[in-house]
Amino acid sequence: MKGFLILILTAIFQIASFCVAYSQSELRLEDIFANGTYNQNRFGPIRWMKDSKGYSSIETNAEVGGDDMVIYDARTGRRSVLVSAQDLIRVGASSPLKIADYEWSEDNTKLLIFTNTRKVWRYHTRGDYWVMDVATKTLQQLGKGLPSSSLMFTKFSPDATKVAYVSEHNIFVETLADGKIVQLTYDGSDVIINGTFDWVYEEELNCRDGFRWSPDGESIAYWRSDAKDVGTFYLINNIDSIYSKPIPLPYPKVGEKLSSVKIGVVSASGGDTRWFDFPGDPQNNYLARMEFIPESREIMVQQLNRRQNTNTVWVGDVDSMGLVKILEDTDEAFLDIHDNIQWLDNNNYFTWTSERDGWLHLYKVSRDGSSSTLITKGDFDVVRISHIDPTGGYVYFIASPENYTQRYLYRSPLTKPGKAERITPAEYPGQHAYQISPDSRYAIQTFQNVDTPPLYSVVSLPNHRLLRVLEDNRELKEKFTALRLNPKEFFKVDIGEVVLDAFMIKPQDFDSSKKYPLLFYVYGEPAGATVQDSWQNGDLWHHYIAQLGYVVISIDNRGTRTPRGRDWRKSIYGQIGILASEDQHKAAQKIFATYDFIDSDRVGMWGWSGGGQMTLNCMFRYPEVYKTGIAIAFVSDQRLYDATYQERYMGLLEDNAWGYREGSPLHHAENLQGDLLIMHGTADDNVHYQSFEMLVDKLIKHNKMFSMMSYPMRAHGINERENTSLHLRETMTKFLLEKLPSGGR
Incomplete structure (x- = not known):
């Protein structure tokens, strides 16, 4: 009896062990998009100390419940706590400041702490700032008297006796010794922007911090944007009140007016601003970069023309306000800004x-x-x-x-x-x-x-x-290994004119004698690339789809951001959506001819943003190939997107009307034959919900059947609010299983 009991217990233990192992190796959408099972650990943010002997980082203090600022010796790894979480407890507060980011003064004697942050469009660039004197552990809040969590881009002066920052589109300087605040600009408003930028400068030129201290600390040079002539697009909030609320967004669309931008210089102690007089219409040129030349009273400014094919470099004297052109870079297509x-x-x-x-x-x-x-x-x-x-x-x-x-x-x-x-x-x-x-x-x-x-x-x-x-x-690596996924395989696709990079993921139970449905993942725009030997969060979504019985393939067509030379990147100039979809189609044909296990009657494509646009272009241009598609947060008509991005790669609308029309899927919607699911967030400030609705209207006009899903008050990433990411992926999965039957045959 005792031996029988032992056998029973052993069997139960073995079954339990098998279940645990199975649960660890089963890839589930809930674990990827809701439970945080595969979240990765990070280290930092790290700042090298001035002497190069060590680096600082932020580490959690479990005892106090906040963050310690620690210093590591680079050679030995010796760790020391420079500022403890206990030091960050303000007078009258029960918990320490939470460090979202930090910066050192030039001499490493003072620490600037960014906390209580707020998102401005895509990034957390607004919040509260505190300064700590490292020697005395004195903690000082900046911007007292200004609205809470309104400070942006706070920076030490070169000698660290002052700081400058932006609040509500005006620039201020504060003296650390006595907390005296001097306001440098007064005209900041919804349309006059001092010391930071409008939406399109932030999104497309990577401009956020819009002012610079002079090396001697006597002056501040800054950008001023006048957006009064920029068209306003309205996002609509229908879910947070019984009445809808319009959200105005100054947003220059293709061919429309840009902000009028200029650069001025003002004394750090206050006074009138003096302005540089750059040649050309300020509404049809970009002042894309500005920095002080070290140990001087001169600034270097990069001025892009509206076509973004000429970058003129100026040196400006902040005393005489004179300008001298020192360099001009040109390209027959477009130029990128490099820092x-x-x-x-x-x-x-x-x-x-x-x-x-x-x-x-x-x-x-x-x-x-x-x-x-x-x-x-x-x-x-x-x-x-x-x-x-x-x-x-x-x-x-x-x-x-x-x-x-x-x-x-x-x-x-x-x-x-x-x-x-x-x-x-x-x-x-x-x-x-x-x-x-x-x-x-x-x-x-x-x-x-990838592994x-x-x-x-x-x-x-x-x-x-x-x-x-x-x-x-x-721990994450062990979880990933336990899933026993088929590896992501890199391969080449020769389409004649060029050889393209691609990757493939096969189902776990792959049988080369069977034919499997193929799902292409596409981006295809010049802003990025998909075929990369990088972690990409394990690419678990595509592994999950492969696990359901699909072959997943992604191809980087010409024009994607890969290090293959100027001609590769500039080949798409004036033909966004045209050349790329041709490359994708030719690659698909080559893949069908190369791999017998691909079922060319079960082929789908999906993509997000530019990839959503590419999915639509491929489905509408080559309906005989792409039978199923999911397009998310897409541009349906390139005239609807922002002027800076679209004009960079397409030229001006007046010069390339044909390209804008031919490259926009909206004008090919009548060719839809397969099953299409379109998805969009109604609060998308980047690619407006307007793109979604215009395509819906056109598909209805041509009596095309399709599926659609709107996510109210979600932005371009469609990840705000509870359960959104999981719901979106569940919706995609359900559609694919229904419209593109899985499994080998």
């Missing part, structure tokens, strides 16, 4: 990024623009500048000459052209990023690939010796 300017050789030279030789490279340019020398030489693109070290004589940068899906650290000498030296060891294939110390001796390395969640380490340079691991996301 890689570093002043060298006693500020007589600066670094400049250009595609003038067909590849994206770094150049050394004289202060007057008369001479230019190539620094990063070779048939490859510089993906990102990681660090420029004038003392050591090198520029460190990310590139990938052999594999466009991966990223590695290289360096080249600043003084003479030479072959780029690879720093990242070959045994770590994937994508790497580096936060390098000021003296270039150490770096915080982030490594990832490896981000791994944060400290390495020494240039030998790339591992000193310690900061965060390895081991």
Whole structure:
């Protein structure tokens, strides 16, 4: 009897163990999009200290319930608490300040803490700021008397005796010793924007912080935008009140008026602003970048024309207000703005990024623009500048000459052209990023690939010796491995004119003798790429779809943001949605001919934003191929999108009316034959719900049957409010299973 009981208990234990193992290996939508089961750990934010001997970070203090500011010795890893959570408890408060972000003063004696943040469109750029004197642990709130959580982009003066910030579109300077606040601008309003930017500058030119301290701390140069002539688009909130509430959004659509932007200089102690007089209509040019030249009273400004094919660089004297043109970069298609300017050789030279030789490279340019020398030489693109070290004589940068899906650290000498030296060891294939110390001796390395969640380490340079691991996301890696998923396979697709990069995920029970439905995932726009050897949160959504019995494939067509040279990226100029959908169609045909296990009668496509637009273009242009589609947050008519993005890649509407019409899926909706699901958030400030409704209207006009799902008061990411992400993915899954039958046959 006792032995029988032991057998029963053993069997129960084995069954329980099997169930636990099974539950750990089962991929569920709830775990991906609701339960946080596969959330990754991060480390930081990290700031290198001025002496390069250590770096600071934020770590949770479980005892107090807040954040500690800690310092690590880069060489030894020795940890010390510089500011404890206890130090961040204000007088009269029961809990410490929560650190959303922080900045050091130049001398590392003061700490600027950003907390209680609020989102401005997509990013948390508004909130409260506090300053701590590290030596005395004195905590001081900034902006007293101004509206709560209204401060933006607070910055120390060069000597750290003052700070400047924006509140309600006006600029203020506060003296730390006595808390005295001086208001520098007074005309800030809903349409007059001082020290920050309107929607389109933020979204498309990556401009947010709109003022700069002069090196001597005596002046502030700033942008002023007048949006009174910009058309207003109204988002409508129908769910938070019994009456609808319109939300006005100044938003320049294609061909419409832009904000009138200018740059002025004002004394940090107050007074009148003096304005630079840049040539050209301020409503038809962009003042895209502005920085002070070190140790000077001069600013460098990059001015883009409206077509965004000419970048004129000016030097402006803040005393005389005179302007001198020193450089002009042009392209037959379009130019991107690059933030890689570093002043060298006693500020007589600066670094400049250009595609003038067909590849994206770094150049050394004289202060007057008369001479230019190539620094990063070779048939490859510089993906990102990681660090420029004038003392050591090198520029460190990310590139990938052999594999466009991966990223590695290289360096080249600043003084003479030479072959780029690879720093990242070959045994770590994937994508790497580096936060390098000021003296270039150490770096915080982030490594990832399709099977490896981000791994944060400290390495020494240039030998790339591992000193310690900061965060390895081991638990997440173990969960991912336990799922026993088929690996994401990278492959090439030769469509004749060019060879495209692609990836494929097969079902877990894949049988090559059977035919499986194919779901293409597409983006296809010049703002990004999908075929990357990076973690991408494990790409668990696509693994889940493959688990249901689909082959998932993604292809980067020409024009996507990959390091394949100028001609690759500029090939789509004037034909967004046209060339890309042709590439996708040709690649699909090649895949059908290559892989016998693909069922060409069961082919679908899905995409978000630009990928939603591409899905519609492919379904409407090639209905015989794409039988099922899901388009999310898409642009149906390119004239509806913002002027800065669309005109950069399509040219002006007056010059390319045909391209705008031909590249817009709205004008091909009558060709729909397959099953289509369209989804959109009604509060999308980026791609307006208008795009969705116009397509619905056109499909109805042509008597086309389709499915639709609106998400009220959700923005472009459709992730606000309770349960949204899970509901969206459940809706997609249900549609695919109904319209694109799964499984091998």
